[in-house]
Amino acid sequence: MGSFARDRLRRLEREGGTVTLVCQECGEEFRVSEDAGPALVAYQWQQETGAISYQRTPKDVFTILEHEHGASALVKKATGESWPLTMRASGIVGLTE
Numbered sequence: 001m002g003s004f005a006r007d008r009l010r011r012l013e014r015e016g017g018t019v020t021l022v023c024q025e026c027g028e029e030f031r032v033s034e035d036a037g038p039a040l041v042a043y044q045w046q047q048e049t050g051a052i053s054y055q056r057t058p059k060d061v062f063t064i065l066e067h068e069h070g071a072s073a074l075v076k077k078a079t080g081e082s083w084p085l086t087m088r089a090s091g092i093v094g095l096t097e
Ligand SMILES: [Zn+2]
Pocket: 023, 024, 025, 026, 027, 028, 067, 068, 069, 070, 073
């Protein structure tokens, strides 16, 4: 194992690993980092409000947004919980991460 791979593993551990999501519409699975949930919420909030963030948006966020069924069709494979949040007409009601 080269030093690059070791560094990458260490980084994944520090970031808390990954979560597997499954699309309720088509069954496609996505493995994303756990911090993609909060990052997706932050990104969507920025889009709605026009707020500017200097935090980097993880690649996983765009992977999900580019999926034809979007984030609202995704649930956690392990638990069936909606991810990363429950969208209601009133807005964001809660994070599941
Ligand atoms: Zn889908």
